[in-house]
Amino acid sequence: MKRKKQIIVSVTNDLVADNRVHKVCTSLEEMGFGVLLVGRKLKNSQPINRSYLTHRMRLCFTKGAFFYTEYNFRLLLFLLFRKADVLLANDLDTLTANYFASKIKRVPVVYDSHEYFTEVPELIDRPRVKQFWEWLESRMLPNLKHCYTVCDSIAAVYHEKYGASFKVVRNIPVSKNRLQLIENENQPKIILYQGAVNIGRGLEQAIKAMHFIEGAQLVIAGDGDIKQQLEELVRTEKLENKVRFTGRLSIDELAELTPTADLGLSIEEDLGLNYRFALPNKLFDYIGAGVPVLVSDLPEMKAIVEKYDIGAICNSHDHKNLANAVNEALNNSDKIKTWKTNLIQTSQELTWENEAEVLKGIFAEFL
Structure with missing residues (x-):
């Protein structure tokens, strides 16, 4: 043998x-x-x-x-x-x-x-x-x-x-591990960030944006260098009811959480070439779970979103502008219908x- x-x-x-x-x-x-x-x-x-x-x-x-x-x-x-x-x-x-x-x-x-x-x-x-x-x-x-x-x-x-x-x-992501999108009727909509909780991920702005977003909860799934800093920011801004930290999750735990989201965030800031060229795991995990996305106006992520028409592109990290982009992505029923239809086909291609x-x-x- x-x-x-x-x-x-x-x-x-x-x-x-x-x-x-x-x-x-x-x-x-x-x-x-x-x-x-x-x-x-x-x-x-x-x-x-x-x-x-x-x-x-x-x-x-x-x-x-x-x-x-x-x-x-x-x-x-x-x-x-x-x-x-x-x-x-x-x-x-x-x-x-x-x-x-x-x-x-x-x-x-x-x-x-x-x-x-x-x-x-x-x-x-x-x-x-x-x-x-x-x-x-x-x-x-x-x-x-x-x-x-x-x-x-x-x-x-x-x-x-x-x-x-x-x-x-x-x-x-692996196609056979995908879960069907879970509808959260009569529940707050879920805005999900999953991944490393480090500088330059747009998380401070996302938290402050929650002042201007109603009927939704920001879920931050992960751990990293600024997690404690962000938790303190949530307390200072009195947003405990609108922001939830899950801590670091295993691959299987994350696979259960991701499909429950209504919008997936990948809003890295343009801090050096690494983030400028970012094409993160989480973007494809959102796609594989049938979750529309909101991404930064950075070339690699923007190209995927525009090619497949599966979400929106945020042109500014100002927290009020970010809130407007999130509200539009969560509440524009025509766009949501288009994105979810396109996500089905996209997830079959991107495996x-x-x-x-x-x-x-x-x-x-x-x-």
Whole structure:
């Protein structure tokens, strides 16, 4: 019997809510790989049960330079002493360990860039830290043969900067996991934001906009650096009855929540190229659940919404203008009817089963 080729996939999160990585691991497993997903264990990490193997490391540090150094050192040791035929690094913060392990063990490394890492808002005002990540990126990316990312814009930037050829695998949901839209008759309409609760996501403005939106509740599903700050803002603005935080949800919990929404928000601010070129998981999750969307006037998201006519585009992050856009999206019955009709067809086209064909093309040569 032919031995299964083994692939080790690495991330810096605790694996619980990373839907993209879960889909990739499942597709690789279906191709015939033996998959081992490596991440980290946090104090509040939930149990996980996957069809593929997982390993979570307990680290001394949880953020900053010491965390990234410790993680990559520990990951490098792990990769060196585990059998692997292929390594898959997710994002720049895992690439260093994978890159050196690949060189030492002489096994191929594949790079999945989930975002334009060196242009994230958290690095904009930290030039020395940004310069360090850019230096690391410039030393490794030109030497990589197998790369993919989440949208055409980021792929084009990497090609222009480093001559690297990136394929595109978008964050599209699995069709068989979709739930039917749940009608909330006689209940407040749900405006949903799901994802990382970090700076530049338009969440402060969305909360303040709720002063001017009636008959609806803003649900923020996720966790992140500014969650406590946003909770304090809700108390200060006396909006406790209009804004609800769920905390971080598992993939299955989120799949139950998303279809209950009446409008899905993806209103990133134009803070650097990473957000300008954003094509987030949540946008496709809303589409897959049949939920109309409101997105920022940024090129990748705007192109999807305009192509399929599945929602509205907000041209301003001023909270009053945002409120007007939300009210229009929630109450214009003619537009809602059109969007929901189009969402049915769009969700049939934009499926992970279709998108995974690109992924399979990348990894087929390693079988």
